Amino acid sequence: MTTVAAVLLALLAGTTTAPAVADESRPRGDGFTITQAMSMNxxxxxxxxxxxxxxxYIRHTPRGATISIQTFYLASSVTWPALRAAYRRGVDIRAVLSGGPGGSPLTGVSSMGVKLDKLVSAGRAHGRRGSWVVWTDNVARGHDGPNTVMHAKFWQFSRVGATRKVTMIGSYNNSDAADARAYSAMVTLADPDLYDAAQSIFKESALDRHRPGNPLRRFSGEGWDAYFMPATPISRANDPVLKRLRAMPADAHTRMAVSMYSWQGRRGVWLARRMATMLHGGAHLTVVVGPDISPPVMRILREAHARFEDGCWRTTRTPSGYAYTHDKEMTATWVKAGETQYGAWLGSDDWGNGPGGSQSDQATIGLHSAWAYRRLTRLLAPQINHEPDNLGRCNPL
Incomplete structure (x- = not known):
């Protein structure tokens, strides 16, 4: 059953794999490869x-390789045994995890992060080097404040099976609680340029201090672009999302879908107004309304005749009694110079100025391919197709 599950998972994710081995303390073989994959909780x-x-991925990371983790939550009973086994077989694990004021673990957020910290500390006491855990004091790369947090979510593997320089990035909080109630997506790419770009942010984040200037960073490669916040300040001139929207024509060929946990504040308003302008020009927009989309944003989009879908609802099919979108995802297709264009964006950036938005550490990637557009469209379908759409007030936390 373990072997069948591993093979099915690999096929669904766009990977190939060698047969699984019962002992998870060692990698599953050299035949495992990754090209690109996208998945949704x-x-x-x-x-x-x-x-x-x-x-x-962790099980296929061989001895001597490095796993780099930058994430808000690290509290998954699914991934923790694999991380522990990887460390014990000689994989270096480096983690930048969200801490509160003073750089201490947040209660309920990183229970497995605390275990990892103890495991690494015990190894260092016996002379092992190469692994470490950093608990950030609020934001890692920006100005610390009551509304800032280390909110990015990406994992990197120097090697997975036969594939080198693998990066996984998106909106997923690695925790059992998130698994039980929250929709969230991640994309995996084996792209050396993306790996190196994200590593530069990871190493800077590990210092946990603000450097002079705006810490907003942008990178691009073949078929992708990415940005890493904080953006202090954020403005219409430097907002990566507004730049994205302005690059699309405001006509009937442009079709967009957004699933967004939080969309608020002055930044949220200017993004909503840009989308409203596009809708007035003939574009189409579907919005999965998450728990923290503000009334002004809703009003602007409603007046422009956006299509709304419920992004938070009660259900007996989850242990928490709720299902809600934690996505910060968007798809779009449009026509430029007579050719159809495709885009899909995944990351941790909520569209606002609050803790999940521009003042905090965020990582978002845009993929420009029909594969990414169609894959993310398929993954968002259960949220978009859910009925009924009550759009009532929702506080699942």
């Missing part, structure tokens, strides 16, 4: 999908 239909995918 669906608490109703495919709970724990991303956690299991991470577990597969």
């Amino acid at each position: 669906d608490p109703v239909h495919h709970r724990g999908q991303v956690a299991r995918q991470l577990r597969t």
Whole structure:
């Protein structure tokens, strides 16, 4: 059953794999490869999908390789045994984890992070080097404040099986609680340029201090672009999302879908107004309304005749009694110079100025391919197709 599950997971994710080995303390073989993959935690239909995918990558990380983790949550009982086994077989594990004021673990957020910290500390006491855990004091790369947090979510593997320089990035909080109630997506790419770009942010984040100037960083490569916040300040001139929207024509060929946990503040308003302008020009927009989309944003989009879908609802099919979108995802297709263009964006950036938005550490990637557009469209379908759409006030936390 373990072998069959591993093979099915690899096929669904766009990977190939060698047969699994019962002993998870060593990698599963040299035949495992990754090209590109995208997965969604669906608490109703495919709970724990991303956690299991991470577990597969960790199990195939060989001795001497390095796993770099920058994440808000690290509290998954699915991935933790694989991380522990990887460290014990000689994989270096480096983690930048969200801490509160003073750089201490946040209660309920990183229970497995605390265990990892103890494991690494014990190894260092016996002379082992190469692994470490950093608990950030609020934000890692920006100005610390009451509304800042280390909110980025990406994992990097120097090697997975036969594939080198693998990066996984998106909106997924690695925790059992998130698996039980929150939709969230991650994309995996074996791209050396992306790996190196994210590593530069990871190393800077590990210093946990603000450097002079705006810490907003942008990178691009073949078929992708990425940005890493904080953006202090954020403005219409430097907002990566507004730049994205302005690059699309405001006509009937442009079709967009957004699934967004939080969309608020002055930044949220200017993004909503840009989308409203596009809608008035003939574009189409579907919005999965998450728990923290503000009334002004809703009003602007409603007056422009956007299509709304419920992004938070009660259900008996999850242990928490709720299912809600934690996505910060968007798809779009449009026509430029007579050719159809495709885009898909995944990351941790909520569209606002609050803790999940521009003042905090964020990582978002845009993929420009028909594969990414169609894959993310398929993964968002359960949220978009859910009925009824009550759009009532929702506080699932």
